Amino acid sequence: MDSRSFLVLSAVLFAIGVSTVLLRRGAIVILMGVELMLNAANLAFITFARQYQTPEAQIYVFFVMTLAAAEAAVGLAIVIALFRLRGTTDVDEISVMKW
Amino acid sequence: MQIAAFYVLAVLAVSSAIVVLTHRNEVICALALAFNLAAIAGFYFLLGAQFIGFMQIIVYAGAIMVLIVFVIMLLNLGEESYPERGGSIQRWLAPGLSLAFAAVLAVVLWRSGEGDLSAPNVEFGTVGALGRELFTRYFYPFEVISLLLVAAMIGAVLLAKRKL
Numbered sequence: 001m002d003s004r005s006f007l008v009l010s011a012v013l014f015a016i017g018v019s020t021v022l023l024r025r026g027a028i029v030i031l032m033g034v035e036l037m038l039n040a041a042n043l044a045f046i047t048f049a050r051q052y053q054t055p056e057a058q059i060y061v062f063f064v065m066t067l068a069a070a071e072a073a074v075g076l077a078i079v080i081a082l083f084r085l086r087g088t089t090d091v092d093e094i095s096v097m098k099w
Numbered sequence: 100m101q102i103a104a105f106y107v108l109a110v111l112a113v114s115s116a117i118v119v120l121t122h123r124n125e126v127i128c129a130l131a132l133a134f135n136l137a138a139i140a141g142f143y144f145l146l147g148a149q150f151i152g153f154m155q156i157i158v159y160a161g162a163i164m165v166l167i168v169f170v171i172m173l174l175n176l177g178e179e180s181y182p183e184r185g186g187s188i189q190r191w192l193a194p195g196l197s198l199a200f201a202a203v204l205a206v207v208l209w210r211s212g213e214g215d216l217s218a219p220n221v222e223f224g225t226v227g228a229l230g231r232e233l234f235t236r237y238f239y240p241f242e243v244i245s246l247l248l249v250a251a252m253i254g255a256v257l258l259a260k261r262k263l
Contacts, residue, residue, distance in 0.1 A: 015201030
């Protein structure tokens with residue numbers, strides 16, 4: 001197996017996640033884009049862990065997963081609160097903080 | 100065999116990510132994201148990181164996906180409204196820039212990769228090896244991350260409960 005194919009795949013997935021965050025307007029889909037990016041980074045981490053045969057990168061992936069769970073919980077709670085406030089999850093409509 | 104599995108999973112992962120990017124229905128996006136996460140768990144198994152692979156399935160494809168689908172159902176969202184208004188510069192610039200970004204990232208990562216992966220150690224990716232590291236060298240980060248989870252849980256409950 002070639003580690004470079006895994007790394008290139010993770011770059012592609014990361015770019016798709018970036019485009020999702022930049023192009024979509026639904027707040028939940030934007031959160032999904034963030035998840036895509038986190039997963040692409042995790043894939044690169046695991047590939048390097050295998051390449052250098054170390055457990056450290058896997059520990060970091062473990063932490064990133066915990067972080068992603070926390071991020072999803074808080075992010076979705078914010079989406080629910082915003083939906084209550086404005087009746088939409090369209091991020092273009094939500095300009096409360098815009099002065 | 101492994102090469103074939105890699106290409107099948109790669110096609111599955113990239114196509115489901117593109118569905119997340121393009122589909123208008125958020126439930127379909129969530130389903131595609133679940134496929135993507137499962138495919139990435141497959142990559143972890145291919146690389147020999149069993150524990151992380153199972154964590155991926157349990158935490159991502161299980162817990163986080165349930166949370167996302169639950170919120171979509173709770174808010175009863177329809178499809179995103181047509182037509183897209185404004186922001187046209189972003190609409191045209193974003194795909195090009197993220198393609199360029201992917202190219203740069205791929206080149207840099209390609210240089211730091213190596214052609215043939217050696218066979219994994221016997222201990223690579225097992226619960227034992229990771230657990231030993233987690234409870235010795237990474238003991239304090241481990242405790243801090245549990246604090247983070249508690250904080251996130253309290254924050255989520257407060258945010259979702261209170262009327263803003």
